[in-house]
Amino acid sequence: MMSHDIPQNLSGKVAIVTASTDGIGLAAAEALGQRGAHVVVSSRRQANVDKAVSLLRSKDIKVIGTTCNVGKAEDRDKLINMTIEQCGGVDILVSNAAVNPFFGNILESTEEVWNKILGVNVTASFLLTKLAVPHMEKRGGGSVVIVSSVAGYQPMQGLGPYSVSKTALLGLTRALAPDLAHSNIRINCVAPGIIKTRFSAALWENEGVLEEFLKQTSIKRLGQPEDIGGVIAFLDHHCNRRHELQTVRGAA
Ligand SMILES: NC(=O)c1ccc[n+]([C@@H]2O[C@H](COP(=O)([O-])OP(=O)(O)OC[C@H]3O[C@@H](n4cnc5c(N)ncnc54)[C@H](OP(=O)(O)O)[C@@H]3O)[C@@H](O)[C@H]2O)c1
Numbered sequence: 001m002m003s004h005d006i007p008q009n010l011s012g013k014v015a016i017v018t019a020s021t022d023g024i025g026l027a028a029a030e031a032l033g034q035r036g037a038h039v040v041v042s043s044r045r046q047a048n049v050d051k052a053v054s055l056l057r058s059k060d061i062k063v064i065g066t067t068c069n070v071g072k073a074e075d076r077d078k079l080i081n082m083t084i085e086q087c088g089g090v091d092i093l094v095s096n097a098a099v100n101p102f103f104g105n106i107l108e109s110t111e112e113v114w115n116k117i118l119g120v121n122v123t124a125s126f127l128l129t130k131l132a133v134p135h136m137e138k139r140g141g142g143s144v145v146i147v148s149s150v151a152g153y154q155p156m157q158g159l160g161p162y163s164v165s166k167t168a169l170l171g172l173t174r175a176l177a178p179d180l181a182h183s184n185i186r187i188n189c190v191a192p193g194i195i196k197t198r199f200s201a202a203l204w205e206n207e208g209v210l211e212e213f214l215k216q217t218s219i220k221r222l223g224q225p226e227d228i229g230g231v232i233a234f235l236d237h238h239c240n241r242r243h244e245l246q247t248v249r250g251a252a
Helices: 023-034 046-058 073-087 111-138 160-181 198-204 207-215 225-235 244-251
Strands: 014-017 038-043 063-067 092-095 142-147 185-190
Touching (some): 023 038, 038 046, 063 073, 092 111, 160 185, 198 207
Parallel strands (some): 142 185
């Protein structure tokens, strides 16, 4: 489908996507923007932000960008404040940022590694959601999508702490859902398999390693960032539509 044929169902909505200058985050920003959302991209490096903003603008997507290391409170505040000032509100939050500074036997991982992984991958996802919620409430509802991983269901060899952080995100999504529902905010979690991005390069850069890996997969190919970008845009589809039952009750 050509981008001008894509339904503009997110027209008028504002979408924040973290870690959105590359890979899955960039693909999600593009998918949301193609559906008419005003997107806010961010990552740690200004040069990456500038590149992503230019790329998306070249595709006629309404976009602004800023640096935001999600692990830093002042950066999270800046991201939300800039969005409110420049876009007038927030309807959609895609919490996509994650780090993995450790590969090896889980028993060799340090307290520092655990603090970093849980701080960026889990705590920051929660704190950013907490910052965005009051603004979504002002718009009558919203949608949050958290990016977990298949590693959250089945820990990957050598990636123990990272896998545990992704399991925690499945729990965080379920823990938040009942309270967010009161404010007409939906929350979903996506758990991608291996997607061809810089993050997973160790699995696909070497032909032999890739071949071995593909033997374990049914479809015999890696996923592409666009596969997940589309899923995220789908989950944000009805980002603040009231449930029909509520509408009926309201009319009664
Ligand atoms: N690729 C896979 O196979 C796979 C599978 C399952 C789940 N995931 C999940 O998908 C998400 C995105 O991964 P990806 O594969 O798309 O990665 P990627 O292509 O390597 O992109 C990573 C992005 O994150 C930004 N970033 C890194 N640390 C950040 C931080 N602390 N704060 C804000 N931005 C940060 C990077 O930009 P800067 O360098 O400028 O900060 C870049 O834009 C992660 O949550 C990952 O766990 C990936």
